[in-house]
Amino acid sequence: MKSMRALTHCTIIHGHASIPPEPDMTILIGEDGNILNVGKTNELPPHADCEVINLGGKFVMPGLINAHVHLFSDGKPMQLSVGENLLNAGVKLLGTGLGKRILIKRMRKNAETALQSGVTTMRSVGEFFYQDVKLRDLIQNGKAQGPRLMVSGFFLSVTGGHGAPFLALEGDSPWEGRKNVRKNVRGGVDWIKICTTGGVTDAKALGEAGRLQMTEDEVTAICDEAHKIGLMVAAHAESPEGVRVALRGGVDTIEHGAAMDAETISLFKNNPRSLRGYSSLIPTLQAGYPTALLDRDLTNVSDTVYGNACLIYEHMLKGFRQALEHGITIGIGTDAAMSYVTHYNLWRELDHMIRFAGITTMKAIDLVTRSNAEILGLGDDRGTIDRGKKADLLVLEQNPLENIRALADPYQVMLNGAFVEKRTVRKIPEVDLLLDRI
């Protein structure tokens, strides 16, 4: 078998919003899975020991990066599948040996679904019992199919806070926060995920989803502990106060987000306590818009869930628009595993941003490839089609710049220079039918 590959005659969408698509291009890929060269097909003859793959009429772009997922669930609406008591009992069961086996099987399936749908890198921000660490290593060792995975283990929350007690390590002082960072580090994580506010999934009253739960002192200690060993910190924050406390404490990414004021805008751009001097925003519009925008006869949610989802969605959208306006670094995540957020629908996040926040398709593609790679600290070897980077690529039959839905079903996915073996993605038709109405 030939060790190098040449993808010829394709139109390249580079990943950088300022570079227009280039037709009739060749991408040379080396034995190590890295891009050796990129150029016009007529100027870049393939080496003799190259496998030549003619992609005439096809579009090639960098693999998608999803910066915010959970792998423990597939996105089937919780209120349609199980009641709360059953859910709690189920979560308790996950801690047993049998439970962990069931859990990792589901997580593997979800990771595979994401990869088959074009996601070549994924950051998972909150899972049970370090099964995310286990899955990351299985994928790295070629024992499971899935994207390059970055994981954060348990949430860090306050007692009774978001995700507690099952999904979070609880702590109520700066030192307890440091200890919980150390526990997750011992567990093998790549990132630390904290919760400065409540969330829609566990709020018992209207307005509680965004209620502040952590203090600035606690956030500062956690960030200091993580940063000194080079780990970045992501903060679940669903209100202006939650965002403020997280940024003041030095977190590197704000998840979901909220409307900003002059202080938070300036802290995003220049954050002395963050690892790299700035913080980024990862809005996850899909975590809010289905429940907020669909008719309640269709979603069947309680007044509290509906009210909180509307509030959070409005805030996320406002924060996203402000971030665009003020040149804040923005990434894209979906919050897959939440109700209506599947592992194969990353394209819908881009579609929603294009239609509801008015960004260009080119910008959306930039955010989900180049910008996400930068934010995750992977910018040197992922996120664009450039010499020296990993060949994590999507081959598409249609031009995504004309219709973003072209991303929904990639013709082929390449990971580390090798085409991914195609497997059928099991979709959830009732979810897609509803989302198509928005």
Ligand SMILES: [Zn+2]
């Ligand atoms: Zn989440």
